[in-house]
Amino acid sequence: MSNSLAVATVTAAVQELLTDAIEAAVHGATVWTDRSDVPRQTAGVNIYLYRTSDDAARRNDDLPTRELNGAIRNRPRLATRLHYLLTFHGKDDELVPQRLLGATLARLHSRPLITRALIDQVVAEATDPTPRNEFLAATDLAAADELVRLSPDPMDLDELTKLWSVFFQTAYQLSATYVASPVLLEETKDVALPAPPVLSEQLTVRGLLRPTIIGVRNSAGAGAPVIADSELVVEGSGLRGEQTAVRVGGAELAPTAVSATQLTVALGSAAGLHAGLLPVVVAHRWLVGDPAEPRAGETSNVAGIVLAPRITASFGGDQLAVTSDLIIGARQSVSIRLLAPTTGRVVRTVDVPDRPGDSATVSVTLKDLASGQYAVVLQVDGADSPLTPATGLPITAPVVTI
Incomplete structure (x- = not known):
């Protein structure tokens, strides 16, 4: 297995694998690992890891992770595939991108494996007095059970168009796509704790009956x-x-x-x-x-x-305050109706303005209303507060005097 540095190690190993072939094909050419939309004026090859996917052939290698007695058999591990976009840069009138493409294809065809010697070379550079990718000194990809293989990952025109569309306002560069697999990852610490043993078995059976x-x-x-x-x-x-x-x-x-x-x-x-x-x-x-x-x-x-809310009402100045025995939500639709107690006729309907929060009391401003007694009905999302009596006239409560 290998730790979480395996992904970065594969990228660095591909960079190491291509460097001498690229330099031999075009003098002064280099290999770098930026996004493919980063502009470059120099000749070279860019390696960009643009996505990952599950390795279907190795997906279930770690099942089960425990023995029948609950003891840990192995730590959970993930088999993944790394998808790379290789782009080639240089002077087109000197066919530099095409020369670099040819050198890259030939090298990856003749040396398609990320060998342990190549990984050791990456680690040696990370521990050098003038280190390169110093963080890769702790990688253990060389101890993995299986070598990582680099294979062409051909795309048709539609797939290639979709891939380049993610690079906003970037002109297409001569490119090739490769996949590295399998890359086996696991955490270095014991994340799987021993399961407690089963002390007794209980089986309950009942029919499913939905109310x-x-x-x-x-x-x-x-x-x-x-x-x-x-x-x-x-x-x-x-x-x-x-x-x-x-x-x-x-x-x-x-x-x-x-x-x-x-x-x-x-x-x-x-x-x-x-x-x-x-x-x-x-x-x-x-x-x-x-x-x-x-x-x-x-x-x-x-x-x-x-x-339905039950209410009490009071009037003072030009404000009618109505208090409910239930909470009135800030986003609920609320209105107040004033009725003639003797006939039940609706005299006025007033919408309650928006409120900053939930409350039990709402108030409205009443103007140009004739003096007298009025029955009050509070409506909250279509629910009307009850009147007394529930049927018949005159209405005796809740009533306010204006």
């Missing part, structure tokens, strides 16, 4: 509004699990009674509920182990309720 909600209503009656202290009746099928919970908005509640087709849950114990439309979900938990511990099970489809 289904058909409807949700107020236990006080199908037409009664749902308010903060209402009791909900959830009807459906498969509602009872080993442990059953009801999620209303962001609150999770324990039902007071559960059967396969119906359950009841009181909203009064839920804190932080918002007025308006809220989702309702029945969630099951399985009891697993000894002692039994709850684990997440199936959840139902999503039903909905419209939770």
Whole structure:
């Protein structure tokens, strides 16, 4: 195996492999490792690692990493392929790029392996008194089980166009593509810890039965509004699990009674509920182990309720303040209607302006409104606050005097 320096070592080894061949082909030519869109005025070859991919033939070599007793067999390792773009630079009127291309193809065909001697040469340069790539002194690629091979990675015109399109506003350079594989990587420290032994085996089998909600209503009656202290009746099928919970908005509640087709849950114990439309979900938990511990099970489809706010209202100056027993979200749509108590006729509707945060109180400015008594209705995302009486006239609460 080899440590994380293997990728950089392969690049440096390719640079070392090509240097003398390039210098022999064109006097003064060099080999460098920049991005292919970095402009160069000198003759030479650029080596650019532009992507990696999994080595499919070696992908599962490290499985399993443990023995049957939990002991570590070997550290996890990754087999990868390095894809290189080689570009050739120099004076076109002297055919320098083409001469460099020919020398490169011939060298990589005759010497396609990153040999241990070549890696030792890279390490020697890294430890030289005037080091080159000093960080590669710690590489151990030479100890890898298999030598890295360099192979041509031919591309058609469409693939080559896509590759060069990643270099913004860069003119095409004469180039060749190669792949180096396999490069086997592993961490030098023990990342795999011994697994604890299995002390006892427990097998639990149960059928999968997803709860289904058909409807949700107020236990006080199908037409009664749902308010903060209402009791909900959830009807459906498969509602009872080993442990059953009801999620209303962001609150999770324990039902007071559960059967396969119906359950009841009181909203009064839920804190932080918002007025308006809220989702309702029945969630099951399985009891697993000894002692039994709850684990997440199936959840139902999503039903909905419209939770109505109960309000009090006050008027002072030209400001009407309405306080709800539920939280009103900063992004919720809110309006206030003023009604004639004796007839129920809507006198005025006022949209509540945007608010900086969640709150229980909203206020609006009222101008040019005749003096008298007005019933107040707060609407939050389509949920209207209830009036007293619920049916019939005159309306007695909530009422403000202007």
